[in-house]
Every structure is written in C-alpha cells, then in structure tokens.
Amino acid sequence: MTDLKKLFETGNALERELVESARYDGLSQASRTRHMRLFGMSGALLALLSYARFSAAAVAGASKSTLLIFGGVALAGIGVGTYAVQASSTSSSSSGAASAPNDAPSLPTRPEAAEPSDAYEPSPPATSAAATAPVMPTVGKSRDGVVTKAEQAQRLQKETALLMGVHELLRSGQTQAAQERLRNYRSQFPSGQLRLEAEVVDVELMSASGDRARAARRAKALLAAGTVGPYSARLRAIEAAVNAREPAK
Amino acid sequence: MKVLFRRFVEDNIDFLARYLRRLGIPMSEIDDAIQEVLWVVHKKRAEVDSNKERAFLVAVATRVASHEYRARRRRSRTQGEFVEHASFETDLTPERLAQVAEARERLQQILNQLPMDLRTVFVLFELEELTAPEVSELLQIPVGTAASRIRRARELFAEHVRDLSMRKVS
Numbered sequence: 498m499t500d501l502k503k504l505f506e507t508g509n510a511l512e513r514e515l516v517e518s519a520r521y522d523g524l525s526q527a528s529r530t531r532h533m534r535l536f537g538m539s540g541a542l543l544a545l546l547s548y549a550r551f552s553a554a555a556v557a558g559a560s561k562s563t564l565l566i567f568g569g570v571a572l573a574g575i576g577v578g579t580y581a582v583q584a585s586s587t588s589s590s591s592s593g594a595a596s597a598p599n600d601a602p603s604l605p606t607r608p609e610a611a612e613p614s615d616a617y618e619p620s621p622p623a624t625s626a627a628a629t630a631p632v633m634p635t636v637g638k639s640r641d642g643v644v645t646k647a648e649q650a651q652r653l654q655k656e657t658a659l660l661m662g663v664h665e666l667l668r669s670g671q672t673q674a675a676q677e678r679l680r681n682y683r684s685q686f687p688s689g690q691l692r693l694e695a696e697v698v699d700v701e702l703m704s705a706s707g708d709r710a711r712a713a714r715r716a717k718a719l720l721a722a723g724t725v726g727p728y729s730a731r732l733r734a735i736e737a738a739v740n741a742r743e744p745a746k
Numbered sequence: 747m748k749v750l751f752r753r754f755v756e757d758n759i760d761f762l763a764r765y766l767r768r769l770g771i772p773m774s775e776i777d778d779a780i781q782e783v784l785w786v787v788h789k790k791r792a793e794v795d796s797n798k799e800r801a802f803l804v805a806v807a808t809r810v811a812s813h814e815y816r817a818r819r820r821r822s823r824t825q826g827e828f829v830e831h832a833s834f835e836t837d838l839t840p841e842r843l844a845q846v847a848e849a850r851e852r853l854q855q856i857l858n859q860l861p862m863d864l865r866t867v868f869v870l871f872e873l874e875e876l877t878a879p880e881v882s883e884l885l886q887i888p889v890g891t892a893a894s895r896i897r898r899a900r901e902l903f904a905e906h907v908r909d910l911s912m913r914k915v916s
Contacts (some may be wrong), residue, residue, distance in 0.1 A: 501871070501878055501893060501896055503871070503872060504900065505872075508904075509907075511907055511910070511911050512903070512904065512907050514849050515849050515850075515852060515856070515907065516853070516872055516873065517849075518846045518847075518849035518853055519764070519768065519853060520873075523782075524759060524763035524764075524776075528776070528777055528780075529759060529760070529761070531777070532755065532759055532777070532780060532781070532784070533752070533755065533756060533759070544858045577870075598793060610903065638876040679795040712861050717788050743814070
C-alpha cells in the first residue's frame with residue numbers, strides 16, 4: 498500500500514521533466530537572510546511586528562500590510578546593529594494577518610507543562626495593558642557620557658514599548674490617545690532609533706483620524722525624500738487608499 | 747529538549763518556501779506568506795508536541811495557502827490570471843534555465859488545477875520526495891488515506907500532462 502514509486506522513476510519524459518523542474522526552486526539567499534534575521538530578533542520587536550501588522554491592516558482597510566522588521570538587533574545585551582522595516586502591501590487576501598493567528602489548526606498539545614521559553618520567544622501578544630502602560634523614563638547616557646551597547650539595547654526596548662502602545666491604540670481606534678503616546682515617544686526620543694517607524698505611524702494616524710489629505714501629502718513627501726526605503730510600500734498603500742477615497746479633481 | 751525557534755526556522759524555511767510556492771503562492775507574495783506561517787507557528791508552538799512541530803508547520807502553511815488560493819481565484823475572475831516568472835538561484839546554463847523555468851511554470855499551472863487536498867500530498871510525495879508514511883505523519887492522516895490521495899493526485903496530474911502534451915503537438 499505504501500510502496501509507491503515516485504514519478505521521476507516511473508513517469509514518462511514530460512512528467513519527469515515537470516517534476517524535476519521543481520528541484521531548482523528555493524528561497525533566494527536575500528529572502529532567507531531576511532527571515533532568519535527577523536526570527537533572530539528579540540521578543541519585544543516581534544511583538545511590535547505583530548502590533549504593526551494588525552494596526553496597519555486596520556488603517557489600510559482591505560489591504561494587508563506586513564511589516565518585516567529585520568536586522569541585527571538583539572536586546573539581550575548584545576547590541577544594536579542595523580535594522581529596517583519593510584512593509585509590503587499586498588492584496589486583498591482573505592488570509593489576512595489579523596485573522597491568521599486564530600485560524601491556526603489544532604494539534605495534540607504537550608502532556609507536560611510548557612517548557613521555559615527560549616531566547617527568541619516573543620513577548621505575550623497584544624494586551625490592553627499596552628495601551629495604558631506607564632510612560633517610560635528616558636534613558637540617559639552612562640556617567641562618562643558614552644552610551645553603551647547595553648544602554649542602547651535598553652533604550653530600543655523602551656522605544657519599542659512606546660510604539661507598541663501607539664500601534665495598539667491605533668488598532669483599537671483610539672487615535673487621540675495614540676497621537677498623545679506618539680508625542681510622548683518623540684519627546685523622550687527625539688533622535689530615536691525607531692523614529693522612521695514613528696514617522697510612518699504618524700502618517701497612519703493622520704489617515705485614521707480623518708486628516709487624509711495631510712496624510713497623503715506627508716506620505717508623498719516622505720516617499721519623495723527617498724529615505725524611507727523599506728517603508729515605501731506601506732506609505733504608498735496609505736497614499737493610494739486616500740486617493741481612492743478622494744480622487745484628484 | 748525544545749530546539750530554539752531560530753534553529754527550527756533555519757531547518758525548515760527552504761522547505762516552507764517551496765511548499766508554499768507549489769501550493770500556489772506567487773513569488774511576489776512568498777515573503778508575506780512565510781512570515782504569516784512562521785508567526786502563527788511561533789505563537790502556538792508551546793501548545794504543540796515538539797515531535798509534531800513540522801506537521802504543525804505544514805498544517806498552518808496549507809491553511810494559509812488555501813486562503814490565498816481562494817482569494818486568488820476570486821481575483822483572477824475579475825482581473826485575469828496572474829502569470830509570473832519566478833526567479834531562483836542556480837548554476838544552470840541560461841538555456842537550461844529557460845527550459846527549467848518553462849517546465850516549472852507548466853508544473854505550477856497543473857498543480858493549480860489540482861484540489862488542495864491532492865495538491866498537498868502530491869507536492870510532499872513527488873516534489874519533496876517524502877515517503878507515503880512521512881506524508882501521512884505530516885498531514886496527520888492515515889497512511890492508507892495518504893496513499894490513495896497520492897494515487898488520485900497522480901492520475902489527475904497524468905491527465906493534465908496528457909492534455910499539455912497534446913497541446914504541444916497540435
């Protein structure tokens with residue numbers, strides 16, 4: 498019953514050619530590296546990823562925006578390398594990110610208690626506490642004025658927590674509170690490591706709070722500046738959504 | 747002991763990419779789909795038996811691909827069929843590369859016509875070269891069911907290949 502032969506052994510020439518053509522398929526090295534970096538990141542940033550995906554989907558309506566935050570970021574005292582955020586706005590897939598986690602198939606669970614999480618386990622997903630989390634104090638420089646890697650990592654963690662709060666508020670439709678939280682972020686981290694993310698979130702907030710024309714202008718200006726790189730798809734999606742609602746006269 | 751998730755991703759990401767591609771996710775959407783699958787697996791893995799993590803990955807990937815497949819079918823009815831030429835890395839000569847690309851496009855067209863339950867077993871058995879018991883374990887179905895699905899998938903595949911060769915002749 499199970500001694501089936503493979504087509505590449507028993508099929509005709511055309512069948513073999515078709516089947517064998519799939520062997521050369523694979524993930525490009527660039528994609529592979531990007532995914533590996535993402536899943537080598539800290540839990541906090543992965544949680545931000547989750548928030549950003551959900552809130553971006555809420556803002557963009559039917560379109561799905563997926564953030565890929567990648568880079569050599571390791572908050573466990575390792576230091577901060579380069580990182581970037583890539584947004585890709587794709588289609589009206591019914592497998593939207595927001596629904597996917599709850600759609601997961603079920604499988605037998607472990608009989609024993611859950612093992613301790615590993616270094617890559619993300620923080621618990623969205624909780625309402627994120628929206629009301631106390632404001633984080635600004636991290637200062639060390640006594641000799643040099644920011645150590647550990648401090649830099651700690652600072653990034655705090656930036657992430659604040660922006661997670663913004664995403665969560667945006668997702669739940671509390672745009673005013675989200676704007677307040679964003680102002681808070683900017684006052685604490687005027688040159689923050691996630692300031693570009695903050696810029697993009699700001700545009701999303703403008704759009705969500707009804708200031709669509711301004712959101713479109715900001716998106717356009719950011720895109721024209723050419724410095725948004727991986728955020729461009731997300732900004733274009735906002736611009737397109739605004740233009741679709743309010744076509745140019 | 748549970749391996750680090752990074753190691754799990756490392757071990758399975760190429761398989762996942764191929765599997766999603768063969769189930770019909772276009773190259774332009776493959777990164778999104780991978781992220782979606784890995785994110786779900788990451789969130790739920792604490793609830794999954796460690797020796798069933800790969801099966802869970804396949805289940806999630808199949809679910810994501812099915813959703814995407816249905817959405818694409820809806821889109822294709824209104825926007826026309828999406829055709830793509832996937833890029834891939836290989837040391838083949840340009841001529842052979844062109845042949846392989848053409849064959850692979852035809853393969854994908856045929857796969858897209860198979861029902862999802864048959865497509866999954868075909869991809870795992872014929873393209874990933876797993877055995878029928880391995881397919882049954884990954885898909886959490888009885889071995890007999892896996893074997894009969896493989897046979898049916900191959901029959902359908904052969905029919906489509908015959909159609910294809912007839913079109914090539916005419």
